Amino acid sequence: AQKVTQAQTEISVVEKEDVTLDCVYETRDTTYYLFWYKQPPSGELVFLIRRNSFDEQNEISGRYSWNFQKSTSSFNFTITASQVVDSAVYFCALSEAASNTGKLIFGQGTTLQVKP
Amino acid sequence: ETGVTQTPRHLVMGMTNKKSLKCEQHLGHNAMYWYKQSAKKPLELMFVYSLEERVENNSVPSRFSPECPNSSHLFLHLHTLQPEDSALYLCASSHGQGGYNEQFFGPGTRLTVL
Numbered sequence: 309a310q311k312v313t314q315a316q317t318e319i320s321v322v323e324k325e326d327v328t329l330d331c332v333y334e335t336r337d338t339t340y341y342l343f344w345y346k347q348p349p350s351g352e353l354v355f356l357i358r359r360n361s362f363d364e365q366n367e368i369s370g371r372y373s374w375n376f377q378k379s380t381s382s383f384n385f386t387i388t389a390s391q392v393v394d395s396a397v398y399f400c401a402l403s404e405a406a407s408n409t410g411k412l413i414f415g416q417g418t419t420l421q422v423k424p
Numbered sequence: 425e426t427g428v429t430q431t432p433r434h435l436v437m438g439m440t441n442k443k444s445l446k447c448e449q450h451l452g453h454n455a456m457y458w459y460k461q462s463a464k465k466p467l468e469l470m471f472v473y474s475l476e477e478r479v480e481n482n483s484v485p486s487r488f489s490p491e492c493p494n495s496s497h498l499f500l501h502l503h504t505l506q507p508e509d510s511a512l513y514l515c516a517s518s519h520g521q522g523g524y525n526e527q528f529f530g531p532g533t534r535l536t537v538l
Contacts, residue, residue: 341523403523410455410527411480412467412469414466414467
């Protein structure tokens with residue numbers, strides 16, 4: 309069965325602190341895709357990154373970085389030097405190649421509050 | 425306009441009303457999705473349309489009726505809803521329906537059923 313777990317419901321940090329959002333997934337498929345989305349107060353989910361199961365290279369984009377480890381089925385997201393504008397709900401999601409409908413399985417989301 | 429738009433942004437309806445949610449994508453995509461986001465629950469996929477054909481109905485009650493007249497528009501017709509149907513309804517689109525394709529989301533319709 310497919311499942312995505314984001315154990316951290318809420319995280320609060322002070323601006324400029326680094327913060328890591330955890331994501332653990334379960335799948336039986338050997339080919340799958342992992343995503344992170346950001347949901348600001350306005351409501352729409354904003355796509356941040358996609359990784360496929362064959363590419364375990366970590367990725368950095370500005371203050372954002374992602375650590376994909378198949379051995380622990382984790383796809384963690386780190387924000388360096390957090391800013392107030394980073395305050396949002398962050399979702400990790402899984403899509404399996406075997407699903408021909410593009411179905412995304414979402415985690416519960418982690419609410420990040422960055423205080424000035 | 426760009427991206428994915430949804431109207432209305434907020435909707436309050438009684439259990440006996442009939443209303444429709446509208447979604448429009450301006451990205452040239454050919455797959456569209458409806459998701460439900462309730463408090464304290466993960467986003468739940470409701471329906472998937474690809475090239476205007478419904479390819480997934482995720483065990484959604486019949487009081488929710490989707491319609492996809494063309495690849496740019498998606499509707500969700502609502503009738504005799506229950507208070508537990510109150511939620512944020514999000515529309516998304518993607519270039520192709522495969523799992524590889526990232527989905528682009530609209531801002532959602534906040535639905536309250538009285």
